[in-house]
Amino acid sequence: MPQDHGLLILHTGDGKGKTTAALGLALRAVGHGLRVLMIQFVKSDQATGEAAAALRLAPEFELRPMGCGFVFDEWTPEDIAAAREAWAAACAALTSGQWQMVILDELTYCLREDVLPPGEVLAALADRPAGVHVVITGRGAPEALVAAADLVTEMRPVKHPWDAGIPGQRGIEF
């Protein structure tokens, strides 16, 4: 297997660190001269720490928040349309030749037959050009995605400051 085998990496589980570890991979990859695109399927906020820092790593790193925020009840037509638009952007990025790493943040959340059919997503990932690393984050990854991935880490929560009444800290949580 050559050094330029594009890996499919999955960060799942209920703990912290899934998106954060993907950002760390982006930082490391940019340091090696790779070009990295992170598409955020859920987050819509443009004012995060990672967005500000991404500008300092441009043009090798681009971060695109394309979500509408977390959906807790019914998916509205707008939520579904945003997920599909983000997925279309992901497919274009995978085949563009422009990016050597594509991060699909919170993609797992959208893997539902009525939003992004898992079979269609898995097929597009399998058919991507050689040498393109893909990093997928999110809870509850389906078994077929785990099976397709080269590297899977479960982030398991052991202790969370919210349990102790400490609020989310700027620079840490967002």
Added chain:
Amino acid sequence: MPQDHGLLILHTGDGKGKTTAALGLALRAVGHGLRVLMIQFVKSDQATGEAAAALRLAPEFELRPMGCGFVFDEWTPEDIAAAREAWAAACAALTSGQWQMVILDELTYCLREDVLPPGEVLAALADRPAGVHVVITGRGAPEALVAAADLVTEMRPVKHPWDAGIPGQRGIEF
């Protein structure tokens, strides 16, 4: 609890992503204007992707590899001296007022009575100035460190590409 409560964050477990998630936290924190120092207790390599990328985030982010590489058998006097020098640098950084986040990469590895006595390390962490976030990475964190931490994530290996004979990829592993 104010917004500027400095958290003690621990990434442990046998899976990938402990150092990588710490790098992601650094990226996010720098985006918020915090100053971040990462001291590497084990790694000695100056030519990693993260080292190259860190230069682009300077002076807000500094990465200092201060290790001698992993010790598999006996700790030599040189290994012990390097760990103690890195710890002295960490203590200086915690109290300097210069850094709002101090990352102690692979510190857990050195927490042995004959290298860095855990009691001494825990006391220094507890006594650090308010508002300084500390991120500690490494396998096998002692129970007392888990107890002292505000946020603990275990990175659990589900699947690793080495299992399938795929070698470490530049831009991913280092």
